[in-house]
Amino acid sequence: MAKIPVTLTHNGTERAAFADPGQNLLEFLRRGLGDLSPKYGCGQGTCGACTVTIDGETHLSCLVLAETAAGRDVRTAAGLAKGATLDPLQDAFMEHFAAQCGYCTPGMLVSARALLDRNPNPSREEVVEAISGNLCRCTGYEPIIQAILSVAGRRASA
């Protein structure tokens, strides 16, 4: 079957590559564009390691057909830092020990960034809700919640 040319905006830059028919956005980003920051965890939309934003909304890229992202604004964890300047969330994750093995971290950061972009002052409950689609097996979530709240400028409520 013929490959499908796909042009999209990737972390602010227009990029184009060929997608295999049926290829998901995760594989397109990783193999097609070489952005390895979204991770393959379960491949069936349960773990959140492949989370990206499309036009500002979080999506599980393993469940998105690559060709349906054509012409849209796709953002991944690799686009969070601007040159050497990290996103405040990235600094906060380092400061709060919010990553251990690091495999869920890119997807977790994308979900957190999307939350703060639409709601700069979320409550603890809203943070928990925002990352509820991102599984983490190392941290027990609490350091992650604290890291996100520290950027939101809110103290954790018990």
Added chain:
Amino acid sequence: MSVGTNGFELRKEIFADERDDNLNEIGKRTRRQDIEGHVTGRSPFYDDHLFDGLLHMRCVRSPHHHARVRRIDTAAAERMPGVVRIVTGRDVPVNLNTLLSLLDFGLDDEPILSEAKVAYKGEPVAAVIAETEAQARAAVQAVRVEWEVLPHVLDVEEALKPGAPSVNPAYPKNAFVYHGKYDHQKLRYGDLDRALAQADHVVEGRYQMSPIEQAPMETCGAIAAQEQNGRYVCYTGTQALFFSLGTASKVLNLPSSRLHFIGGTVGGGFGGKVDSVHEPLAILGTMLVLAGVSLASAAGDLREKEPTIVALFTAACILGINTWVGFVVGVVVHVAFIAGPRAMDDE
């Protein structure tokens, strides 16, 4: 040199030029050395290595808990689009291993690809190598295996009853065999009857642990490719790099000097990434298809994950306790342990 109050000698001068040995970390925030890679998405996990023309390997697995393999018919699968090669147990140079054989512990009881019999649901009997992951998965469905279903046992106490099916031929009647220098594992001393007679209180009980599944976010897998001078490189998520290297060397009958293992960044393991099955399979695939083609055995999505460790203890305890003093004077513990289908699935 300083001598502590307990008589310990602390020779701090030995590492004085390597680190400050005044251990004063408690109460401070210490940054992990690898965390900047994690938050920027740059940490190199095994699957984060791109190769041109990478092929994909997926396993044909048993749908039965216990069955004899009568015949494996790969003809239809071989004609499927993108299929490059189908690997079976006959292709594995030394198709029987146990992980801790590298420590001379346990009998070889685990085929890399089973030829005669499967001992658990999900046990691999063949592996398909294809151009894409989807093609490999499709061809896996097209491999026809003729099974002779055997009676199985899932409960540890059932497994120890007379006449229970033997799960693994290396361990008849499901009893672990102590061998070699490890034949003195029974611990018995003291006078239990006397201890029980003098006890103020005797407690009997049964303790059962929950089964364990590590479920790391990054599932098991390995990528192998040809290097120069007859060497193979293997990128792996293993937690036990040198075990995996030694295992691959053993089952592929290759000197370890021909294997170049690269690991270190592990997407969670919790003890479940020591099986060292994906690495030799990925390297074997690379050896068989050659033609300058590298091979991925990203074998683990959650459905296809190796059934790593299901451990389950049953302990019946009789404790004799002197109530007022409160110490145990005698204990009998019977522990039955589900090691899974292989003795070394029990780490």
